[in-house]
Amino acid sequence: MTIDTVRLVFPKDCNIIVGQSHFIKTAEDIAEIMMSSVPGAKFGLAFNEASGPCLVRTEGTDQALVKVATEMAQAVAAGHTFYLVIGPGAYPINVLDRIKANSETCRIFCATANPVEVVRAVTEQGAGILGVVDGSSPKGVEGDADKAARRSMLRRFGYKF
Numbered sequence: 001m002t003i004d005t006v007r008l009v010f011p012k013d014c015n016i017i018v019g020q021s022h023f024i025k026t027a028e029d030i031a032e033i034m035m036s037s038v039p040g041a042k043f044g045l046a047f048n049e050a051s052g053p054c055l056v057r058t059e060g061t062d063q064a065l066v067k068v069a070t071e072m073a074q075a076v077a078a079g080h081t082f083y084l085v086i087g088p089g090a091y092p093i094n095v096l097d098r099i100k101a102n103s104e105t106c107r108i109f110c111a112t113a114n115p116v117e118v119v120r121a122v123t124e125q126g127a128g129i130l131g132v133v134d135g136s137s138p139k140g141v142e143g144d145a146d147k148a149a150r151r152s153m154l155r156r157f158g159y160k161f
Helices: 026-037 063-076 096-101 142-155
Strands: 004-009 017-019 043-049 056-060 081-086 105-112 116-122 127-134
Touching: 004 017, 004 063, 004 081, 017 096, 017 127, 026 056, 026 081, 026 096, 043 063, 056 063, 063 081, 096 105, 105 116, 105 127
Parallel strands: none
Antiparallel strands: 004 116, 017 081, 017 105, 043 056, 043 081, 116 127
């Protein structure tokens, strides 16, 4: 077995959700979640099938984002994993609970706009995701001004009153 990392490449104005699921139905179910949760959202989705023909299954409303998701899926090459690229104007907070509640979803590795590296194990059988490195390490502890800025940002985004 070898352990390595794969850097996920996606547009700066996008968010991604990377997860693990157990069934080919995942591709259509997550696409339906996106379309019913954020009508008009631009997204691309790729799901790595883990048996049978072992294809990368794709769905989405934006072919450029479908291509990005497919490239991430191929780069990681781990079975039963999905890569959702969410375009500008929609965010993981809009869909994450519904994706986690989806009967095929086993786990979410990340939901982020930060740089991401997938920590992967590769064996003779295939590859699997061990975890992710999401963004950067902390550089300190917030002070009063940082706390006020955080609270203000959440209100500016409309997540708090």
